[in-house]
Amino acid sequence: MPKPQDGHEGWDEYAPFYDWENAQTLGRRDVKFWRTLARRTGGPVLELGCGTGRVTLPVARTGVSLVGLDRSWPMLDRARQRKRRTRLRTLSLARGDIRALPFADASFRMVMAPYGVLQSLLRERDLTETLASVARVLEQGGRFAIDLVSDVPSWQEYDGHRSLRGELSHGVHVTLVESVRQDRRRRLTMFEQDYIERRGRRRIHHRFALTFRTLSIRQMTSRLERAGFQVTAVLGDYDGRPWHPEADAWIILATRG
Ligand SMILES: C[S@@+](CC[C@H](N)C(=O)[O-])C[C@H]1O[C@@H](n2cnc3c(N)ncnc32)[C@H](O)[C@@H]1O
Known part of the structure; x- marks a missing residue:
């Protein structure tokens, strides 16, 4: 992790x-x-x-x-x-x-x-x-x-899963590719997110992580x-x-x- x-x-x-x-x-x-x-x-x-x-x-x-x-x-x-x-x-x-x-x-x-x-x-x-x-x-x-x-600690772990897709604003399409890790000893859940924005032919990656303790x-x-x-x-x-x-x-x- x-x-x-x-x-x-x-x-x-x-x-x-x-x-x-x-x-x-x-x-x-x-x-x-x-x-x-x-x-x-x-x-x-x-x-x-x-x-x-x-x-x-x-x-x-x-x-x-x-x-x-x-x-x-x-x-x-x-x-x-x-x-x-x-x-x-x-x-x-x-x-x-x-x-x-x-x-x-x-x-x-x-x-x-x-x-x-x-x-x-x-x-x-x-x-x-x-x-x-x-x-x-x-x-x-x-x-x-x-x-x-409540459900954060029971979230299944996965890697590079395409979890959401849709139109963010007019003409801007977005796909969320997400990985989830659990550290049960420390009660931590980490979401690594890659929002891929498509504007016409351009693709822009927005990568970041969010961590929670439950x-x-x-x-x-x-x-x-x-x-x-x-x-x-x-x-x-x-x-x-x-x-x-x-x-x-x-x-x-x-x-x-
Ligand atoms: C899950 S969002 C909740 C936002 C909003 N209350 C809602 O219900 O949609 C958590 C928010 O807490 C803020 N946050 C996280 N840690 C913080 C801290 N130490 N001090 C102040 N804000 C913090 C984040 O910037 C984020 O906007």
Whole structure:
């Protein structure tokens, strides 16, 4: 297995393809869940790793005050373009690292970590720093909501598999050729991606890797408790049903003690 990078790497290169790939996988399945939770909890809300704004914009449209934070400029640029098309005054987007949140103590009522954002933390130290940072910026009794992508560790290993193909934008065709490696001892999954873009006769390769670390629900809840959170619910889907080992979604709701 090639040496895993830092978990924030790969996203800059992925940015032009993220929404296209996503529309064919998760799509908007989780969006209603986040909108409802944010509206019920109330703002200000901080979204960790807001990316291209897939969840950010719909949540901000509920009227809740929201800050989206991401480390990747190209991902954030796409969120900014989406924001420009709206008149949302209650949304701000910021660049920063979730391991050292650039906000004052107790400045948020809720922190949300959608779509496996915490799985980009590849070392135990990264997770410890992030949980401490979230605990610091949340007000007492504030809510921390996490969604982990459950199927990453069970992904079959393969080499050079053509996994997606289609039109990226008008006249631009793209094929994704992907390799997957599992390092079960370290709980790491590495996706090596080669997006091949065809513009007429030209072919352009965009190669990068993304690595994820997936802890079990039990491991994640114990890390949360150690960081001073109380776990209030573990859900297994976006309709709020309880978690079970075969559940599609791994959603943890916690409050800061
Ligand atoms: C799976 S995407 C999720 C994007 C968005 N929340 C969504 O649901 O579509 C993960 C995002 O986390 C960001 N990210 C990864 N590590 C980060 C870090 N250490 N600090 C800030 N952002 C990070 C990546 O740049 C990427 O945009």
